[in-house]
Amino acid sequence: MSKHIFVTGGVVSSLGKGLTSASIGMLLEQRGLRVRMQKLDPYINVDPGTMSPYQHGEVYVLDDGSETDLDLGHYERFTNSPLDCHSNYTTGQIYQSVIEKERRGEFLGQTVQVIPHVTNEIKDAILQPAAPDVDVVITEIGGTVGDIESQPFLEAIRQFSLDVGKENCLYIHLTLVPYLKAAAELKTKPTQHSVGQLRQIGIQPDILVCRTERSLSHDNRAKIALFCNVPVEAVIEEKDKSFSVYEVPMSLVEHGTDELIVRKLGLNAGPLNLDRWQDLLHRLRNPEHEVRIAVVGKYAEHRDAYKSIYEAIDHAGVHHRARVHIDRIHSEAVGDEGAESMLAKVDGILVPGGFGERGIEGKVDAVHFARTRGIPFLGICLGMQCAVAEFARNVLGLENANSHEFDADTPHPVICLLDEQKQITDKGGTMRLGAQPAKLAPGSKAAACYGTEEISERHRHRYEFNNKYRQKFVDGGMTFSGTSPDGSLVEAVEVPDHPWFVGVQYHPEFKSQPTRAHPLFAGFIGAALQRRSARGKSTV
Ligand code: GLN
Numbered sequence: 001m002s003k004h005i006f007v008t009g010g011v012v013s014s015l016g017k018g019l020t021s022a023s024i025g026m027l028l029e030q031r032g033l034r035v036r037m038q039k040l041d042p043y044i045n046v047d048p049g050t051m052s053p054y055q056h057g058e059v060y061v062l063d064d065g066s067e068t069d070l071d072l073g074h075y076e077r078f079t080n081s082p083l084d085c086h087s088n089y090t091t092g093q094i095y096q097s098v099i100e101k102e103r104r105g106e107f108l109g110q111t112v113q114v115i116p117h118v119t120n121e122i123k124d125a126i127l128q129p130a131a132p133d134v135d136v137v138i139t140e141i142g143g144t145v146g147d148i149e150s151q152p153f154l155e156a157i158r159q160f161s162l163d164v165g166k167e168n169c170l171y172i173h174l175t176l177v178p179y180l181k182a183a184a185e186l187k188t189k190p191t192q193h194s195v196g197q198l199r200q201i202g203i204q205p206d207i208l209v210c211r212t213e214r215s216l217s218h219d220n221r222a223k224i225a226l227f228c229n230v231p232v233e234a235v236i237e238e239k240d241k242s243f244s245v246y247e248v249p250m251s252l253v254e255h256g257t258d259e260l261i262v263r264k265l266g267l268n269a270g271p272l273n274l275d276r277w278q279d280l281l282h283r284l285r286n287p288e289h290e291v292r293i294a295v296v297g298k299y300a301e302h303r304d305a306y307k308s309i310y311e312a313i314d315h316a317g318v319h320h321r322a323r324v325h326i327d328r329i330h331s332e333a334v335g336d337e338g339a340e341s342m343l344a345k346v347d348g349i350l351v352p353g354g355f356g357e358r359g360i361e362g363k364v365d366a367v368h369f370a371r372t373r374g375i376p377f378l379g380i381c382l383g384m385q386c387a388v389a390e391f392a393r394n395v396l397g398l399e400n401a402n403s404h405e406f407d408a409d410t411p412h413p414v415i416c417l418l419d420e421q422k423q424i425t426d427k428g429g430t431m432r433l434g435a436q437p438a439k440l441a442p443g444s445k446a447a448a449c450y451g452t453e454e455i456s457e458r459h460r461h462r463y464e465f466n467n468k469y470r471q472k473f474v475d476g477g478m479t480f481s482g483t484s485p486d487g488s489l490v491e492a493v494e495v496p497d498h499p500w501f502v503g504v505q506y507h508p509e510f511k512s513q514p515t516r517a518h519p520l521f522a523g524f525i526g527a528a529l530q531r532r533s534a535r536g537k538s539t540v
Contacts, residue, residue, distance in 0.1 A: 010194025018071030042149035057304025065434025122156035298359035312512035331359030348528030351383030384503030444481030449523035465490035500527030
């Protein structure tokens with residue numbers, strides 16, 4: 001029978017519950033345990049697919065096509081837990097399922113209520129990843145204790161321990177212990193209040209993980225322990241990590257977190273093996289080269305909007321032992337100020353995915369700059385589509401070539417709606433989503449990176465290269481280095497007489513791991529390093 005760990009958060013949002021949960025998952029795996037990760041999000045959207053990145057950061061896509069919260073990206077980067085549609089539930093999904101059951105008559109005669117119907121549905125969701133061969137399921141509850149939407153989820157996890165036995169559940173609460181400059185003190189009261197709120201609904205946390213900018217003194221910990229009704233050893237300090245998120249597990253180990261969890265849940269765990277992780281941190285801390293990459297997108301100021309892309313770039317840096325400086329560049333600013341002034345110093349240019357017309361011309365300008373100056377270029381999804389439009393306009397002479405998404409009247413719709421999308425009107429969960437196989441052309445840069453010609457990558461798009469233009473592009477010198485296995489959909493494009501110019505219709509960033517950089521990102525950063533060293537400045 002699987003044991004269950006619940007991770008809740010208090011005081012403020014953005015404390016890093018996802019990273020802490022992922023780090024705990026990683027540590028338990030490195031003690032030989034089989035772990036499954038799950039996130040419950042209290043918002044009412046069925047999934048984050050229809051939310052703006054300003055609201056929610058990136059949408060993280062799984063192999064099975066689920067559009068999920070970006071914390072699932074942390075789970076995949078830190079752990080080996082397989083993830084699928086049962087790994088992320090929202091209030092929207094829970095209610096949808098309850099209401100469908102009601103319509104089918106499954107609750108005939110009853111009044112359908114939050115308790116027990118909604119809470120039962122949540123408890124069923126929590127049980128989905130549990131299995132005889134799974135030692136621990138870690139379920140993170142999104143939001144902050146006290147949020148009105150969180151109530152049914154907290155009530156459900158309270159009931160859960162009665163159902164499966166207290167000894168099989170562990171509650172970890174992440175809180176903030178702020179430092180007040182005026183008083184020159186760390187303040188424990190917000191943590192006391194937050195735990196007080198949890199206890200009011202019947203949850204006594206077993207472990208408190210305290211986010212703080214300064215180390216907690218023994219007195220601080222003793223005070224928190226007394227007021228929050230936990231032993232002092234269960235008050236864990238998690239100090240801010242300015243260097244890398246991959247340090248978080250180390251600080252948890254330092255304070256005995258893995259051992260405490262293993263003991264409290266009675267898990268049959270082995271010794272902790274952190275060799276791989278130590279090697280990763282060593283490489284991160286001791287780079288031998290450096291390189292500067294521009295990411296040109298319309299959410300440049302928003303760190304979470306291109307989360308997996310920034311991570312994948314860092315992983316490729318680790319692979320090459322290079323410190324990567326990322327210039328987050330506003331595509332609209334490129335349009336306004338000109339590519340030269342914004343991109344002249346970089347060694348590589350990446351244009352990420354996106355939707356909507358804003359900033360498109362700046363992205364096309366960035367592609368043009370990369371292509372004509374021989375700067376390594378990686379275009380992802382919309383980035384590839386911009387590369388196609390740029391090539392059409394400036395190499396093939398197809399004036400005003402564009403994607404139908406941005407210009408319904410373009411004379412040259414080089415990117416058009418996928419056939420399968422033409423009848424679809426609903427916006428939620430209806431794109432071409434998830435893992436799809438593709439074949440790569442022998443001798444292409446993509447095939448060289450992957451070291452194979454058969455790949456599977458995750459997708460999230462409605463538009464595709466317009467096959468009517470294929471011959472024109474081939475004649476003009478662009479190659480289609482990746483297609484769907486039947487050849488009908490373009491999956492990758494390249495410009496062979498350029499040092500490194502690759503555009504892909506899919507999202508390689510979702511499959512990059514810190515200790516196993518994605519081959520395309522590794523190829524891209526490798527090319528950028530080469531360009532930098534050719535200009536005589538690659539070492540740190
Ligand atoms: N908006 C484009 C499409 O739907 C690109 C999508 C993306 O970049 N994820 O095809």
